[in-house]
Amino acid sequence: MQTETITSLKISAARVRKMTLEAIHSAKAGHPGGALSSADILTYLYKKEMNIDPQNPKDPDRDRFVLSKGHASAGLYGILAECGYIPKEDIKTFRKADSYLQGHPEMKGVPGVDMSTGSLGQGISAACGMALAAKIDGKDYRVYTIIGDGESEEGQVWEALMFAAHYKLDNLTAFLDFNGLQIDGDITKVMNPTPFDKKFEAFNWNVIIIDGHNYEEIEEAVNKAKETKDKPTIIIANTTKGKGVSFMENEAGWHGIAPNDEQYEAAVAELDEYIKSLGGEF
Amino acid sequence: MYKIGEKKATREAYGAALAEFGCDERIVVFDADLSKSTKTDNFKKVYPERFFNAGIAEGNMMSAAAGMASCGKIVFASSFAMFASGRAFEQIRNSIGYPRLNVKIGATHAGISVGEDGATHQCLEDIGLMRTIPGMVIMNPADATEARLCVKAAIDHDGPVYLRFGRLAVPTIFGDDYKFEIGKGVELADGTDVTIIATGLMVPYATEAREVLREQGISARVVNMPTIKPIDREIIVKAAKETGAIVTAEEHNIIGGLGSAVSEVLVEEYPVPMQRVGTNDVFGRSGTPAELFEIYGLDTKTIVEKAKAAIAKKR
Numbered sequence: 001m002q003t004e005t006i007t008s009l010k011i012s013a014a015r016v017r018k019m020t021l022e023a024i025h026s027a028k029a030g031h032p033g034g035a036l037s038s039a040d041i042l043t044y045l046y047k048k049e050m051n052i053d054p055q056n057p058k059d060p061d062r063d064r065f066v067l068s069k070g071h072a073s074a075g076l077y078g079i080l081a082e083c084g085y086i087p088k089e090d091i092k093t094f095r096k097a098d099s100y101l102q103g104h105p106e107m108k109g110v111p112g113v114d115m116s117t118g119s120l121g122q123g124i125s126a127a128c129g130m131a132l133a134a135k136i137d138g139k140d141y142r143v144y145t146i147i148g149d150g151e152s153e154e155g156q157v158w159e160a161l162m163f164a165a166h167y168k169l170d171n172l173t174a175f176l177d178f179n180g181l182q183i184d185g186d187i188t189k190v191m192n193p194t195p196f197d198k199k200f201e202a203f204n205w206n207v208i209i210i211d212g213h214n215y216e217e218i219e220e221a222v223n224k225a226k227e228t229k230d231k232p233t234i235i236i237a238n239t240t241k242g243k244g245v246s247f248m249e250n251e252a253g254w255h256g257i258a259p260n261d262e263q264y265e266a267a268v269a270e271l272d273e274y275i276k277s278l279g280g281e282f
Numbered sequence: 283m284y285k286i287g288e289k290k291a292t293r294e295a296y297g298a299a300l301a302e303f304g305c306d307e308r309i310v311v312f313d314a315d316l317s318k319s320t321k322t323d324n325f326k327k328v329y330p331e332r333f334f335n336a337g338i339a340e341g342n343m344m345s346a347a348a349g350m351a352s353c354g355k356i357v358f359a360s361s362f363a364m365f366a367s368g369r370a371f372e373q374i375r376n377s378i379g380y381p382r383l384n385v386k387i388g389a390t391h392a393g394i395s396v397g398e399d400g401a402t403h404q405c406l407e408d409i410g411l412m413r414t415i416p417g418m419v420i421m422n423p424a425d426a427t428e429a430r431l432c433v434k435a436a437i438d439h440d441g442p443v444y445l446r447f448g449r450l451a452v453p454t455i456f457g458d459d460y461k462f463e464i465g466k467g468v469e470l471a472d473g474t475d476v477t478i479i480a481t482g483l484m485v486p487y488a489t490e491a492r493e494v495l496r497e498q499g500i501s502a503r504v505v506n507m508p509t510i511k512p513i514d515r516e517i518i519v520k521a522a523k524e525t526g527a528i529v530t531a532e533e534h535n536i537i538g539g540l541g542s543a544v545s546e547v548l549v550e551e552y553p554v555p556m557q558r559v560g561t562n563d564v565f566g567r568s569g570t571p572a573e574l575f576e577i578y579g580l581d582t583k584t585i586v587e588k589a590k591a592a593i594a595k596k597r
């Protein structure tokens with residue numbers, strides 16, 4: 001990947017992180033930690049990878065994206081605004097009673113949202129259904145989904161993993177946002193779902209492990225997934241919860257609370273400084 | 283299609299209808315390892331490329347059906363009523379109901395007539411569960427003729443539908459000229475003293491009860507209510523005004539099902555004395571369907587008693 005492309009993706013992701021925080025700060029509620037950890041994957045998919053057109057969000061041949069960890073909605077709205085699906089000024093209406101930006105993604109109300117999610121475990125199943133529909137119709141669109149590491153404690157995730165491998169859904173690529181933290185703390189302390197790689201392999205998936213904040217690694221993994229036949233691919237993305245805002249990083253406490261005014265300003269200042277260092281525009 | 287008097291389970295008509303109407307290439311059928319029992323194997327034989335076994339994993343099946351429906355498919359997802367509506371309730375609510383996706387839940391083996399399998403498999407709560415999901419259409423056909431028409435109507439309806447079918451072979455009561463419309467009840471026989479509103483396999487018992495009542499000098503109207511949601515408010519209010527007493531009959535808990543739906547309409551529109559026939563807030567047990575109908579009062583005798591009780595409460 002060219003240096004300019006990487007820089008451009010980093011700038012976009014920082015803007016997505018800013019909008020994530022703007023949404024959550026404005027709503028005084030939301031889930032910053034897991035939205036920030038998955039922001040680079042989202043940015044790569046929407047800005048670099050997926051065959052999508054914000055002007056034609058219902059194109060039947062488009063690639064699909066399902067945010068199975070639906071609580072990271074502020075991040076999804078951030079990338080949709082960054083891509084032009086929704087106006088950036090709407091971000092501050094997040095979670096408000098007169099807004100279409102629901103607390104968790106809702107497909108009927110938001111252009112670019114391919115599936116209503118939020119109840120954990122269901123999104124990856126829906127992604128399986130979309131991938132299977134492509135197979136039936138002989139279409140070559142691809143389906144992407146992000147599941148949370150805590151989400152993997154849901155039994156339905158494993159039902160979906162079984163289903164996708166059984167039907168050889170090689171057009172399905174799942175990311176595991178492995179930030180290591182869930183609401184009640186360290187995932188290995190709350191209810192240990194690891195080792196992920198061995199379990200996914202045992203479920204007959206193609207497994208790739210990457211740094212979920214490294215665009216070259218993300219790209220390489222996605223390309224390998226596209227080359228893999230007869231097997232779905234899961235990319236275990238090692239990530240940092242709260243990534244990009246130093247005081248939120250690796251703090252389980254930032255899973256589901258909003259920053260106060262002072263914290264919000266500090267976070268924005270830090271992200272602006274980062275964007276400036278890359279020569280980008282706020 | 284089906285001869286009047288011919289004994290046929292509504293699940294048989296469901297499977298046959300899927301095969302009959304399956305030429306529509308948008309139709310996809312999922313099952314959860316019960317295709318021989320739910321009769322979706324009829325569809326599988328004709329259109330194997332559009333049939334998918336989800337294995338014994340109903341939650342994933344419902345959400346996968348939702349994802350597939352989002353791509354323009356009309357998806358039938360089948361299992362026993364217990365596991366479709368119960369196990370996968372939240373998937374139906376959040377993956378299918380909330381985005382109003384075009385998934386038809388084909389739930390067979392509903393009610394106590396499952397028989398010998400016992401309480402774990404006798405679903406008496408599904409109508410109540412499904413009724414609380416906004417936008418869900420609920421159909422509970424009385425015989426094979428109606429079941430076939432319900433499948434057709436479900437295909438033509440854009441949005442989630444819960445179709446409730448039985449395991450037991452029941453007499454066919456409607457001929458080829460029978461018309462079915464979503465949200466419409468059907469007056470089967472007129473009467474002036476009381477109205478029996480029945481659904482599913484209780485419909486023939488309601489008709490029998492009318493004869494018993496007639497011999498005792500009581501004139502009973504009989505209404506078949508194949509759609510539980512949206513409920514036909516008009517036919518209920520008309521019956522209340524014209525006969526002054528109502529009895530409901532269903533193979534379901536009296537809490538949450540047809541009885542609840544009808545009483546809600548009466549209380550809001552035109553209160554008259556009402557009695558409910560159904561299982562009375564209990565779990566079932568193993569036994570033959572005939573034995574269980576008698577034990578739990580899902581029979582002609584109970585409808586007759588309740589009809590008289592409703593009439594006695596008239597002021």
